[in-house]
Amino acid sequence: MSVIDVHRAHTLDKEHAREAAEALAKDLSSKFELNYQWEGDQLKFKRSGVKGHLNITSNDLNVRLELGILLRPFKSRIEQEIHSQLDQILKA
Numbered sequence: 162m163s164v165i166d167v168h169r170a171h172t173l174d175k176e177h178a179r180e181a182a183e184a185l186a187k188d189l190s191s192k193f194e195l196n197y198q199w200e201g202d203q204l205k206f207k208r209s210g211v212k213g214h215l216n217i218t219s220n221d222l223n224v225r226l227e228l229g230i231l232l233r234p235f236k237s238r239i240e241q242e243i244h245s246q247l248d249q250i251l252k253a
Contacts, residue, residue, distance in 0.1 A: 163228040165213075165240045169247045170221055175202075178217045181250040185224070186215065188246050193239060222247065 171178055179202070186197045186204050195206045204215040206226060213226035224243050228236055 163233045163236050165224070165226040165228065165236060165243065167224045167240065167243050167247070168221055169223075169251065171251055172220070173251070175217070175219070178222065181247075182215050182217055182222060184250050185243070185246045189239075189242065192242060193235075222251075 171181070173181060182204055186195075186206070189195050189206070190197055193208075193211075195208050195211065197204050197206045199205075202217045206213045206215070210229035210232045211226055213224070215225075216223045224247075226239065228239070232239070
């Protein structure tokens with residue numbers, strides 16, 4: 162199992178942090194065919210060969226994905242997309 166674990170500090174209030182997380186989830190969902198759903202302040206991701214979550218705290222967003230063997234070759238692309246989206250979302 163290959164793991165992507167990204168932490169990003171933020172200064173957003175809870176509502177805006179949740180909106181940022183939702184925007185990231187929508188983008189990952191469309192690009193990588195991930196399903197997601199909210200459970201409290203945690204977004205859970207799942208699809209064949211990948212599972213993970215996005216946690217929101219008052220000053221941190223944490224994205225953790227576990228990639229199965231078939232998606233390992235795409236790890237760097239997926240991780241790059243997460244960083245890129247977080248950069249765009251948190252600048253807004």
